[in-house]
Amino acid sequence: xxxxxxxxxxxxxxxxxxxxxxxxxxxxxxxxxxxxxxxxxxxxxxxxxxxxxxxxxxxxxxxxxxxxxxxxxxxx
Amino acid sequence: xxxxxxxxxxxxxxxxxxxxxxxxxxxxxxxxxxxxxxxxxxxxxxxxxxxxxxxxxxxxxxxxxxxxxxxxxxxxxxxxxxxxxxxxxxxxxxxxxxxxxxxxxxxxxxxxxxxxxxxxxxxxxxxxxxxxxxxxxxxxxxxxxxxxxxxxxxxxxxxxxxxxxxxxxxxxxxxxxxxxxxxxxxxxxxxxxxxxxxxxxxxxxxxxxxxxxxxxxxxxxxxxxxxxxxxxxxxxxxxxxxxxxxxxxxxxxxxxxxxxxxxxxxxxxxxxxxxxxxxxxxxxxxxxxxxxxxxxxxxxxxxxxxxxxxxxxxxxxxxxxxxxxxxxxxxxxxxxxxxxxxxxxxxxxxxxxxxxxxxxxxxxxxxxxxxxxxxxxxxxxxxxxxxxxxxxxxxxxxxxxxxxxxxxxxxxxxxxxxxxxxxxxxxxxxxxxxxxxxxxxxxxxxxxxxxxxxxxxxxxxxxxxxxxxxxxxxxxxxxxxxxxxxxxxxxxxxxxxxxxxxxxxxxxxxxxxxxxxxxx
Numbered sequence: 001x002x003x004x005x006x007x008x009x010x011x012x013x014x015x016x017x018x019x020x021x022x023x024x025x026x027x028x029x030x031x032x033x034x035x036x037x038x039x040x041x042x043x044x045x046x047x048x049x050x051x052x053x054x055x056x057x058x059x060x061x062x063x064x065x066x067x068x069x070x071x072x073x074x075x076x
Numbered sequence: 077x078x079x080x081x082x083x084x085x086x087x088x089x090x091x092x093x094x095x096x097x098x099x100x101x102x103x104x105x106x107x108x109x110x111x112x113x114x115x116x117x118x119x120x121x122x123x124x125x126x127x128x129x130x131x132x133x134x135x136x137x138x139x140x141x142x143x144x145x146x147x148x149x150x151x152x153x154x155x156x157x158x159x160x161x162x163x164x165x166x167x168x169x170x171x172x173x174x175x176x177x178x179x180x181x182x183x184x185x186x187x188x189x190x191x192x193x194x195x196x197x198x199x200x201x202x203x204x205x206x207x208x209x210x211x212x213x214x215x216x217x218x219x220x221x222x223x224x225x226x227x228x229x230x231x232x233x234x235x236x237x238x239x240x241x242x243x244x245x246x247x248x249x250x251x252x253x254x255x256x257x258x259x260x261x262x263x264x265x266x267x268x269x270x271x272x273x274x275x276x277x278x279x280x281x282x283x284x285x286x287x288x289x290x291x292x293x294x295x296x297x298x299x300x301x302x303x304x305x306x307x308x309x310x311x312x313x314x315x316x317x318x319x320x321x322x323x324x325x326x327x328x329x330x331x332x333x334x335x336x337x338x339x340x341x342x343x344x345x346x347x348x349x350x351x352x353x354x355x356x357x358x359x360x361x362x363x364x365x366x367x368x369x370x371x372x373x374x375x376x377x378x379x380x381x382x383x384x385x386x387x388x389x390x391x392x393x394x395x396x397x398x399x400x401x402x403x404x405x406x407x408x409x410x411x412x413x414x415x416x417x418x419x420x421x422x423x424x425x426x427x428x429x430x431x432x433x434x435x436x437x438x439x440x441x442x443x444x445x446x447x448x449x450x451x452x453x454x455x456x457x458x459x460x461x462x463x464x465x466x467x468x469x470x471x472x473x474x475x476x477x478x479x480x481x482x483x484x485x486x487x488x489x490x491x492x493x494x495x496x497x498x499x500x501x502x503x504x505x506x507x508x509x510x511x512x513x514x515x516x517x518x519x520x521x522x523x524x525x526x527x528x529x530x531x532x533x534x535x536x537x538x539x540x541x542x543x544x545x546x547x548x549x550x551x552x553x554x555x556x557x558x559x560x561x562x563x564x565x566x567x568x569x570x571x572x573x574x575x576x577x578x579x580x581x582x583x584x585x586x587x588x589x590x591x592x593x594x595x596x
Contacts, residue, residue, distance in 0.1 A: 016209060017208065017209045017210040018208050018209075018210060019208065020205075020206040020207070020208055021205060021206060021207065022207075022208065022209055023207035023208045023209040023210075023211060023214040024203065024204035024205055024206070024207040024214070026209055026214075026218065027204060027207065027214060027217055027218045027221065028204065030218050030221065030222055031221055031222075031225070034221070034222055034225040034226065035225065038225060038226075038229045041229065041233070041278050042232075042233075042263065044274055044278070045233070045236065045263075045271060045274045045275055045278060046263045046264055046265075048268070048270040048271035048273070048274040048275075049264050049265065049266040049268065049271050051268050051269070051270035051271070053268045053269050053270060054268075055268060055269065056078060056266050056267040056268050057078075057267050057268070057269070057272065058078040058079050058080055058237070058241055058267060058565075058566060058569060059237070059565075059566040059567070059569040059570040059573075060272040060276065060566070060570055061570055061573050061574070062574065064269060064272060064273065
């Protein structure tokens with residue numbers, strides 16, 4: 001009889017899904033990926049402060065999006 | 077140095093550094109409940125799970141009910157904030173921080189429930205060491221961790237500019253640790269154009285990611301139940317039903333937290349009643365959808381009449397779980413009534429005698445009296461027959477009619493006091509949703525397939541830990557909003573500028589189509 005588990009790909013997937021510890025490894029990978037992305041995001045934002053633009057703003061406005069770096073915010 | 081509007085400073089920054097007796101009293105009361113819960117947990121650790129009401133075959137009790145409930149109420153916060161951000165809704169600004177904070181702390185309490193339920197917390201590690209990828213429990217751990225981390229990130233990123241503002245606008249007399257706290261957490265925030273561009277890009281990406289992750293968390297939690305063959309659980313509807321219930325209960329919690337902050341921290345300037353009206357439409361929609369899903373879930377079991385499934389339904393309808401089921405239904409009907417019917421009452425009708433508060437109060441008193449009389453012991457008829465007058469039934473019917481009249485006459489009052497109506501409805505929804513989670517778990521674990529049935533009554537330990545979890549959740553929110561502005565300073569300031577600019581724009585009328593045709 002041709003059982004699905006005779007197929008090496010199905011067999012491999014079966015092993016992957018049923019081996020104890022591999023699931024935990026998957027969770028660990030997700031956690032590390034999340035923490036890495038968060039650290040990267042925070043680093044990227046904080047590095048933005050090093051930009052040589054002297055003007056600082058307490059809040060943004062949609063006018064920011066229409067302007068190139070260094071120019072004054074739009075009045076429109 | 078980042079400038080802040082003096083009114084915003086007075087309303088949102090200065091109160092962070094003033095703690096009155098009310099605050100310390102609340103901390104003390106909540107801390108005492110948490111302490112009591114801690115003592116009960118230690119007792120549970122020492123004596124084992126035998127101190128709970130759980131036994132064979134009901135291995136899950138109110139800890140898991142609390143877990144699903146807390147996951148639900150925490151789902152809506154960040155999800156709603158993200159959805160409103162992506163759709164560019166301007167009135168979202170004052171509530172985003174509150175929504176995000178409720179999500180983060182709710183998820184923490186949800187995770188805590190699993191650890192409490194395990195009896196031995198060290199066994200949590202076994203899940204990772206021996207966990208297999210086919211287990212929905214593991215998927216839930218992955219989903220919960222991911223959602224918690226991203227929600228914390230969303231909260232922190234939107235807090236960064238405010239931390240910079242608070243750091244630059246501290247009152248003269250402030251303790252050193254508070255000064256260091258804002259300086260360290262602000263991560264050198266300057267607020268230059270490039271930094272704002274990057275921050276907005278990150279918020280956009282997080283807002284996009286958080287919606288599918290939030291939906292996945294609740295559907296994966298439902299798979300813990302629906303991937304088993306247990307009666308009442310093996311159903312495809314549980315995924316969307318969980319999501320609907322989560323958004324509904326999350327909105328209810330949001331209304332309650334917003335109202336408490338509005339009244340206690342005097343934030344009426346920011347948290348206006350228009351927020352209630354606008355979020356209220358979503359709340360009403362979710363209420364209707366929830367009723368539809370509840371009906372569908374029970375209809376399929378009722379229509380199937382399957383031998384193992386039907387006892388679960390029977391337990392809910394007229395068995396041991398009937399009080400929880402009908403309590404849930406009554407509370408949800410009450411919430412729907414409070415949310416929908418005041419809107420339907422025409423303004424000119426509200427002046428009629430029927431809608432006066434005094435009439436409502438008098439009818440409520442009469443209804444109470446009649447219902448008490450209906451419960452009083454009655455003389456039994458010697459011979460019962462079809463003509464024997466049935467006084468209790470007559471009194472009960474009169475009482476029900478009077479309760480309906482009270483509801484109708486209170487409509488004008490509810491229409492005038494929209495916040496009060498929403499708070500009563502939200503409290504009813506929260507209790508009903510907790511009962512719904514009970515109805516989802518307990519009837520099935522007490523009526524399993526192939527194993528003799530059992531009953532489940534939570535013990536004092538379980539109730540204590542439930543109360544302590546709720547108190548810990550409130551305590552965390554209380555401390556968080558004492559340390560950080562509950563309303564986002566920068567978002568509100570940006571919204572104000574946008575509103576002012578929009579107010580100056582004059583939108584022309586459309587061309588009159590009829591006139592245009594006649595000219596031709």
